[in-house]
Amino acid sequence: MAKIILRDLRHTYVASPRIDADWALKKFTLEWADGGAYALLGPSGCGKTTLLNLISGLLTPTEGRILFDGRDVTGASPEERNIAQVFQFPVIYDTMTVYDNLAFPLRNRRVSAREVDDRVREVATMLELDSMLKHRAAGLTADGKQKISLGRGLVRSDVNVIMFDEPLTVIDPHLKWVLRSKLKELHQRIRRTMIYVTHDQTEALTFADQVVVMKDGEIVQIGTPVELFERPSHTFVGHFIGSPGMNVLPCEVRGGRAMFAGETIETANGVSYRGEGKGVEIGVRPEFITFAAEGVPVDVTKVLDAGRYRIVETMTQAGHTIKLLVPEDERIPEGGARLRFAPERTQIYENGWMVT
């Protein structure tokens, strides 16, 4: 188990990088506490797999240092780093039994037969593989095989970190939610540092205490699931996490007050704004907007009934679309209406970043 520090890390696949876009991973520093559950979340091409490979030692960073418990492992091989990895597709030995597959990483390190047995049975119980220990892995479904892969990742007690790279890709949808929660529970039980890479927000938010959201090689926010929802630090986070995503509206800011559609909008961070007024936007999620007697004038243009709530689309006179969520029992005005943005959940963004 280890505390992981990534210091001034930067990586490129280009021989002589010139422009910003040449960097697959832009410069950042990150500290991960021993025993934490972390997720790297972002769309494909955001740099999350590059980051994972840097931590595991499959890649050496162009710049920066990687420390495990204070020890510099920047140039160390994957073996020296003592890491367990679970990949997208099962990596197992088909000819071996489930038991021998789970025992393999331990026997490889000359762990005593008794301890091997204890560990294998413990992990098998956690993953509900007990009844299959004597079966050959070849006969298992894709789900079953991937469970063995997970088990092989979890079986060693001496690893610095366990890394999961989109581990539920091959899992059937109705089993996914079972395994999602299972992994969270496993982490709470064994408290080892775990890093989980995914493009799926539900997997990331369900698993992790801290989620690292990435976009175009850059970390745009590190936060708890609640923080990502309530205070997205970049408009991308507001859009990417949550469905429907955050409303982002152009505005002006004067003396700490945001102006939009001729109305003054109270925001949580307006007083902090010291900028020039360029590229300034208001971000507010659909769940933090309500119909009110006063506020932004709009026309209701579309109502989508999602069952448990309605997604109401409205439009301002200037043609900006604003979506809000309305609970199933509440009335929706027809035609003209006014919208109130909850001040504590409305933020000002400048060039995409939340003003602080």
Add this chain to the structure above:
Amino acid sequence: MSLELKKITKRVGADVTIYETSLVLEEGSFNTLLGPTLAGKTTLMQLMAGLDRPTSGEIWFRGTNVTGVPVQKRNVSMVYQQFINYPNFTVFENIASPLRVAGLDAGEITRRVGQAAELLRLSPMLQRRPNELSGGQQQRTAIARAIVKDSDIILLDEPLANLDYKLREELRDELPKFFADRNCIVVYATTEPTEALLFSGNTATLSAGRVTQFGPTADIYRRPVDLVSARVFSDPPINTAAVTKRGGEVIIGDAIRLPVGAAATGIPDGDYIIGIRPHHIRPQARNGVAASIEGTVLIAELSGSESALHVELNGQTWVSQSHGIHPFKVGSRAKLYVDMDHAFFFDADGRLVVGGG
């Protein structure tokens, strides 16, 4: 003018894959087939398309019996979950192929391909080949090809299932717009209740080879005729429990007593099965809902903006779904408020007695 399935069935050997089904799909309508994997959605679509023949019954289109008329002789498009494209054609030519077959002139082809590509965010990629595209872009190419020609019937078999969720959200929003001014019949198969709801239109709920209910989507969702239809139309799964109604209370097992709720006050005392959708069981009190249950958290799941909790109480699992991010620790105790005004009451055979919402 419509597509009519008249008492069709489908058997494969001794197995019945589609039990007797009669449906009328009107021109210009958007129809969702909603059901779990293996419910019979794909089989039903293949019968509609003429890719397969019913064992019995007839299929009529625009007043003509088309039973057994093969797909080639009918103006039908179909998109599968697993995308299929021509590997040697560019994206443009892939999308244009049905229009070339139909003999449209070059200007019209360019216009229509451009429109479909715009909708599916493929405009910058028209000159690439499928193997130079991501999986999502390849699937969008297949969808574009299906919608580009003026088919009478467009069948979409879980076309968004392999796309990432943000793109799915966008396409779900835009697909119906594309069909809005056309006269075609759209049939869309999905396993996801939310998708059916957001498409609006009509929904047929399917379970184990049977169409259990068909009608305007919101009606089917709010008034399922039976427990099976209610189950198909609820994700996370609807909570069910065998109860005894006595006066103003429902009694579950020995320990749990809940108020009957507004909808069911008038029904006779006796044994029922109640169904409560997960969003009517919440970790916070709302609208004066006072009835509550308390149990141990088995699963706590957070999506981007919603939280699902699975709570165990007296050997039964209750599922709650609420808006916002509400982290709960697995193994901790949770109190959940039950909105009985929205509970469904089913009889012993699973037929709806009362309830709505």
